[in-house]
Amino acid sequence: MPENKLHAIVLAAGKGTRMKSAMAKVLHQVLFVPMVYHVMDSLAELGVNSLVVTGHQADKVEAALAPYNTAFVRQEQQLGTGHAVLTTEARLAGKTGTVIILCGDTPLIRPQTLREMLAVHAAGAKAVTVMTTFLDNPTNYGRIVSTAAGEVVKIVEEKDASPEQRRIKEVNAGIYCVDLEKLFPALKEVRSNNAQGELYLTDVVEIIRRSDSKVVKFVCQDSRETIGVNSRIELAEANKIMQERINKRFMRSGVTLVNPDSIFIEKGVVIGTDTTIQANCYLTGNTVVGQACEIGPFSVLNGCRIADGARVKPFSDLYGQEVGCSN
Numbered sequence: 220m221p222e223n224k225l226h227a228i229v230l231a232a233g234k235g236t237r238m239k240s241a242m243a244k245v246l247h248q249v250l251f252v253p254m255v256y257h258v259m260d261s262l263a264e265l266g267v268n269s270l271v272v273t274g275h276q277a278d279k280v281e282a283a284l285a286p287y288n289t290a291f292v293r294q295e296q297q298l299g300t301g302h303a304v305l306t307t308e309a310r311l312a313g314k315t316g317t318v319i320i321l322c323g324d325t326p327l328i329r330p331q332t333l334r335e336m337l338a339v340h341a342a343g344a345k346a347v348t349v350m351t352t353f354l355d356n357p358t359n360y361g362r363i364v365s366t367a368a369g370e371v372v373k374i375v376e377e378k379d380a381s382p383e384q385r386r387i388k389e390v391n392a393g394i395y396c397v398d399l400e401k402l403f404p405a406l407k408e409v410r411s412n413n414a415q416g417e418l419y420l421t422d423v424v425e426i427i428r429r430s431d432s433k434v435v436k437f438v439c440q441d442s443r444e445t446i447g448v449n450s451r452i453e454l455a456e457a458n459k460i461m462q463e464r465i466n467k468r469f470m471r472s473g474v475t476l477v478n479p480d481s482i483f484i485e486k487g488v489v490i491g492t493d494t495t496i497q498a499n500c501y502l503t504g505n506t507v508v509g510q511a512c513e514i515g516p517f518s519v520l521n522g523c524r525i526a527d528g529a530r531v532k533p534f535s536d537l538y539g540q541e542v543g544c545s546n
Contacts, residue, residue, distance in 0.1 A: 224316030225337070226399065227267045230303050231255055231323035232274025232294040237450045243276040245323040246283055247454055250461045251485045251503050254448055255280070257326035257461070259287050260486075262319075264330035265337075270310055271323070272303045299417025301409045308403045317341070318402060320420070321394045324448045326457055327464075328394065332444055336437040340396035346432035347401070347424055349374070350394035352442040359449075360390035361421055363436065371434045374421035378414035389438075391421060392445035396437075401427050461486075477516075491527065 235244025245255035262269050269287070273280045274294040281291050292310055294303045304320060311318070317340060319333065340348035349371050351363050357377075362384050364372045374391045375384050405423040413419060428434045439445050448454050465486050466479040473492035476482050482496055485503040491510030496502070500514055504522035508514065512525050515533030523537050528544040531537070 225265070225267045226311060226314060226316065226318040227262050227265075227269040228304055228307055228318055228320045229255070229258055229262070229269050229271045229323050230300060230320070231280055232272050232277075232297055232303055233324070234275040234297070235324070235449065238454075239451070243280050244448070245280060246276075247448070249326045249448070249454070249457045250465065250483065253283055254326040254454075254457065255284065255323035258321060258323050258328065259284065259289070261328055261330040261333060263287070265333060267319070270307050272306060274303070299411070299415070300420035301406055301418035301422060304420055305403070305406045305418070308406075311399060311403075315399055317396050318399050319394070319396050322447060325393065325445065326448065327444045327446055327460055329444055332439060332441075333394075336394070337396060339435070339437045344433060345396075345435055346398045346427050346430075347371075347434040348396040349424060349434065349436045350392040350439055350445065351389050351436045352392050352439045352445045353388050354390055354442055355388070357385075357388055357390045362387040363389040363391060365389070365436065369436060370428075371424055371436050372428065373425040376413065376415075376419060376421065392439055393447060394445070395420070397423070397427075398432075401430075401432060405430075497533070 231245045233244055238244050246253045249257060269289050271284060271289050271291050272294050273291050274297050277293050292306050294306050336348060336350055359377055361374045361376045362380055364375060366372060405426040408426050409418045409422045411418050424434055443460050446453060446457055448457050462483055465484050466476055466482060469490055470476055474490045475495040478498040481498045483501045487505060488502045489507045491508060493510055494508055494512040496514040497516035499517045501519045506520045506523045508525040509527035511528050513530045515531055517533055518531050518535040520537050522539045524541040526543045529542045531542055
């Protein structure tokens with residue numbers, strides 16, 4: 220899909236009440252960076268410029284996202300996800316094509332998954348493609364009501380679901396591809412007559428389908444990618460999954476990680492082949508470790524340059540330093 224026909228909206232206005240925090244939810248860190256950074260990085264790999272909706276602590280969220288050179292729209296009152304997207308109408312006026320909508324609290328979504336979803340959306344005359352996944356315990360998630368042919372009829376939020384609908388295991392992952400020409404007219408039909416008194420973005424699915432437009436689903440096979448971080452428990456889970464994902468990438472590339480569960484590596488770090496990293500190490504920032512190095516246990520490297528063949532002694536605490544092979 221040509222870049223000028225693809226747009227993105229990132230919803231980052233929420234307070235995150237269940238985090239029990241004075242800090243905006245999307246600024247809580249997953250593997251050393253605000254969780255919203257992971258979402259922005261995935262979109263950047265698609266070559267799309269994002270429009271970020273901010274609200275709670277907007278100044279701080281916008282300042283944190285300065286490295287991404289993105290545009291912002293403020294949702295002054297948090298009246299629901301549908302209202303949040305509606306605030307972007309003026310910025311997207313006159314544009315055509317597809318808009319991908321996702322939340323800033325879904326740090327585990329992979330760019331490849333988004334590419335696959337966009338390909339499904341582009342294959343045929345679809346107005347909306349909804350990302351879904353299956354959960355053994357779907358509590359707190361919107362349920363997908365669909366036809367036998369796989370078309371989505373509607374999304375029912377848990378608080379509004381009937382006992383029968385709550386037994387549905389297929390849930391809304393909160394990521395959508397929508398035809399821009401259909402999006403805003405549908406949003407203007409959304410009403411707040413629901414359990415939370417909010418304008419639900421999910422309601423556009425049923426509204427658009429009523430206009431004889433095609434609404435389909437893209438099933439994300441790995442439900443972990445769709446985790447929305449709404450509590451400290453989910454934050455810990457996201458950190459664990461991201462740690463495992465990054466560590467496996469390094470091990471597949473020829474790096475030995477001794478006790479990988481105890482090793483934390485920021486995703487921008489570079490490590491050469493045949494390097495061994497002992498247990499309980501942290502590698503962060505723009506650290507670059509050469510080939511055939513030995514990083515001793517309980518070491519912290521932040522923004523360091525480690526030469527090929529160098530040995531970092533156990534319990535080292537290095538910030539912005541260079542280590543040669545004679546150390």
